[in-house]
Amino acid sequence: MPVKVGDHYSFIIDRTIPELLKTNGDITGRELQEFILILARSGVDYVEVNSSALAVLEYLPNTVSFIFRVEKPEDLYKYKGSRFPYCVMDYDLVQDKTLTKRFSRIKMKAIVEFEFTGPGDLQKLELINGYAGWRWVDAVRISGLSHAFLPEWHQVVEAVRKLKVKVDICPHNRYYLASSTALELTGKGDTIDFVTVAFSGMGGLYGFAALEELVMGLKVIKKVEIPGDTALFSHLSKLYQDLSKRCIKNNKAIIGSSIFKYESGIHADGIEKNPLTYEPFDPGMVGQTRKLVLGKHSGSRSVISKLKELNLGIREEYTSLILEWVRRSSVQLKREIYDYELARLCQRLTNGLPLI
Amino acid sequence: MIMNWPVFASASLTVCRSYKYGGIMEIRIIDTTLRDGEQQPGLALDFNDKIEIAKLLNSIGIYQIEAGILAIGGEEKKSIEKIVELKLNSRISAWNRMNISDIQHSIDCGVDIIHISVPSSDLQIAAKLKKDRKWILDQLKRCVYFAREYGFTVNVGMEDASRADLAFLLELCSHAFAEGAQMIRYADTVGILSPERILAEISYLKTAVPVDLGFHGHNDFGLAVANSLAAVQGGANYVDCTIGGIGERAGNCDYLQFMKAVKECLQVKVNPGLETIKQVEQEIMKILSAKA
Numbered sequence: 309m310p311v312k313v314g315d316h317y318s319f320i321i322d323r324t325i326p327e328l329l330k331t332n333g334d335i336t337g338r339e340l341q342e343f344i345l346i347l348a349r350s351g352v353d354y355v356e357v358n359s360s361a362l363a364v365l366e367y368l369p370n371t372v373s374f375i376f377r378v379e380k381p382e383d384l385y386k387y388k389g390s391r392f393p394y395c396v397m398d399y400d401l402v403q404d405k406t407l408t409k410r411f412s413r414i415k416m417k418a419i420v421e422f423e424f425t426g427p428g429d430l431q432k433l434e435l436i437n438g439y440a441g442w443r444w445v446d447a448v449r450i451s452g453l454s455h456a457f458l459p460e461w462h463q464v465v466e467a468v469r470k471l472k473v474k475v476d477i478c479p480h481n482r483y484y485l486a487s488s489t490a491l492e493l494t495g496k497g498d499t500i501d502f503v504t505v506a507f508s509g510m511g512g513l514y515g516f517a518a519l520e521e522l523v524m525g526l527k528v529i530k531k532v533e534i535p536g537d538t539a540l541f542s543h544l545s546k547l548y549q550d551l552s553k554r555c556i557k558n559n560k561a562i563i564g565s566s567i568f569k570y571e572s573g574i575h576a577d578g579i580e581k582n583p584l585t586y587e588p589f590d591p592g593m594v595g596q597t598r599k600l601v602l603g604k605h606s607g608s609r610s611v612i613s614k615l616k617e618l619n620l621g622i623r624e625e626y627t628s629l630i631l632e633w634v635r636r637s638s639v640q641l642k643r644e645i646y647d648y649e650l651a652r653l654c655q656r657l658t659n660g661l662p663l664i
Numbered sequence: 665m666i667m668n669w670p671v672f673a674s675a676s677l678t679v680c681r682s683y684k685y686g687g688i689m690e691i692r693i694i695d696t697t698l699r700d701g702e703q704q705p706g707l708a709l710d711f712n713d714k715i716e717i718a719k720l721l722n723s724i725g726i727y728q729i730e731a732g733i734l735a736i737g738g739e740e741k742k743s744i745e746k747i748v749e750l751k752l753n754s755r756i757s758a759w760n761r762m763n764i765s766d767i768q769h770s771i772d773c774g775v776d777i778i779h780i781s782v783p784s785s786d787l788q789i790a791a792k793l794k795k796d797r798k799w800i801l802d803q804l805k806r807c808v809y810f811a812r813e814y815g816f817t818v819n820v821g822m823e824d825a826s827r828a829d830l831a832f833l834l835e836l837c838s839h840a841f842a843e844g845a846q847m848i849r850y851a852d853t854v855g856i857l858s859p860e861r862i863l864a865e866i867s868y869l870k871t872a873v874p875v876d877l878g879f880h881g882h883n884d885f886g887l888a889v890a891n892s893l894a895a896v897q898g899g900a901n902y903v904d905c906t907i908g909g910i911g912e913r914a915g916n917c918d919y920l921q922f923m924k925a926v927k928e929c930l931q932v933k934v935n936p937g938l939e940t941i942k943q944v945e946q947e948i949m950k951i952l953s954a955k956a
Contacts, residue, residue: 525885
């Protein structure tokens with residue numbers, strides 16, 4: 309189901325699969341299928357695959373829509389008719405006349421990828437209008453857009469709106485603006501028809517816009533109804549790390565494992581009163597849970613809450629003593645205090661033993 | 665298309681120059697690695713770490729170092745006092761809740777700038793403080809007046825501004841400016857802004873109140889760099905960053921990433937160069953990631 313903004317629909321394309329296969333050649337068909345199925349359930353409309361993916365996958369799940377990436381002319385012979393509503397190929401390949409003839413014969417719909425490298429490329433967008441006469445070109449994917457920002461960004465939007473073909477954007481993350489470009493253009497409602505992203509922004513030279521950031525940005529910031537189950541992002545990130553052999557940073561937006569941990573007294577106090585004071589959305593929306601940790605910045609309220617959470621029955625007058633120990637130990641150890649360490653401390657206090 | 669705006673030789677503490685509606689302006693970096701950055705759960709810097717990081721930040725010409733929260737006391741207080749004693753070129757500020765007792769700690773410590781954080785959204789005002797807007801305005805005036813009476817430069821941070829009523833933000837800015845606040849910081853506390861919105865809101869506030877504006881972004885949706893850049897486009901001349909983008913939840917605006925974006929997207933020179941920033945970032949990251 310595409311994303312509906314106003315009366316306009318935009319489809320989300322995910323291009324993680326070819327990138328995953330570039331980094332790990334040992335991925336099995338079964339592993340890839342599981343990843344694809346969850347991608348589709350989390351809100352992706354089309355999963356982009358290439359010939360490497362087809363070589364690994366035993367079959368293509370019926371419940372998922374795919375886009376086939378043509379990387380070289382021979383790939384076209386692997387094209388499996390109605391299984392792929394779209395092919396995507398680079399602009400350079402479109403110059404191959406033999407290839408374009410074949411496209412016409414098999415009556416496929418194609419997305420032509422065109423790289424927009426810098427401000428000077430704005431004029432090149434005019435060229436894209438030329439494709440409108442090619443019946444088999446259904447859309448143009450404008451990739452790159454690395455520099456695209458205000459005020460240039462407005463000019464890009466204006467230029468995109470004038471195109472006579474459907475528009476797919478695939479922002480690159482060279483200057484850390486990819487997700488904002490994807491979000492602002494998709495959130496406009498009448499500007500683009502497809503937005504191409506990758507899980508955790510994986511791929512290319514600089515990375516792409518991150519699927520999870522776009523989807524959650526649309527849902528929370530732009531208040532757009534998302535048909536997918538975003539709680540699957542947590543599961544998806546575990547699979548992604550297994551398959552890519554890469555670690556996701558623990559503070560990575562949306563999917564980092566520590567983003568719902570809270571420690572400082574001010575935050576702990578606010579979250580206890582109303583979690584929304586210091587959280588942009590409920591952790592359950594992305595399949596995570598919040599966790600109070602104790603450390604250098606903890607306050608007495610945090611200690612009381614933690615003791616209660618761990619069911620450590622200890623007299624309240626010990627709170628300040630425990631807090632002092634927590635802060636001191638955290639600085640010495642240069643990390644948070646683990647729950648078992650707090651339990652051990654409480655045991656000592658209960659038994660009348662001195663603190664260590 | 666982006667135009668090549670004139671670039672001037674950088675002054676000692678000026679990071680770079682950009683444009684605002686055709687004019688020339690400076691962007692000053694406030695590094696909050698030692699305050700908001702350190703609030704990343706699990707991070708705990710000791711006295712020596714904080715001093716070392718402050719010196720490294722000073723070495724790359726950071727305009728202002730937000731050194732921490734004095735009200736925490738203990739080692740945190742001692743380290744801020746020591747950083748102040750070092751008399752670095754970077755200006756040293758301390759973060760304070762909106763109460764006289766916190767501010768008194770900062771006054772006693774002799775920091776260069778007293779930052780007062782003012783909850784500005786109705787959510788924060790009601791749920792966290794159980795107060796109302798009038799109480800906030802009264803307390804703001806009282807606190808800024810108190811710090812100014814001692815001759816301190818005061819910054820006011822509008823906490824959770826991105827979920828606040830814009831009309832109330834304007835009221836806060838007007839009152840803070842009238843009481844003598846030198847800079848007002850718009851904080852996107854839970855990272856829910858998008859570039860177009862921050863551009864519009866900063867432009868609006870900047871036009872309405874003749875005070876310097878700053879922006880404090882969070883990266884909850886991966887938008888911290890984009891939002892900070894948009895804030896500059898809107899007229900903010902102070903931007904909060906942390907080394908490595910550390911901070912609560914998904915962190916703050918990453919200093920190196922922001923400088924790269926500024927350089928390439930606004931077409932201006934940055935001072936110091938990105939390589940120098942990268943080297944210092946690596947040294948600081950070593951300190952931050954060291955475990956006992």
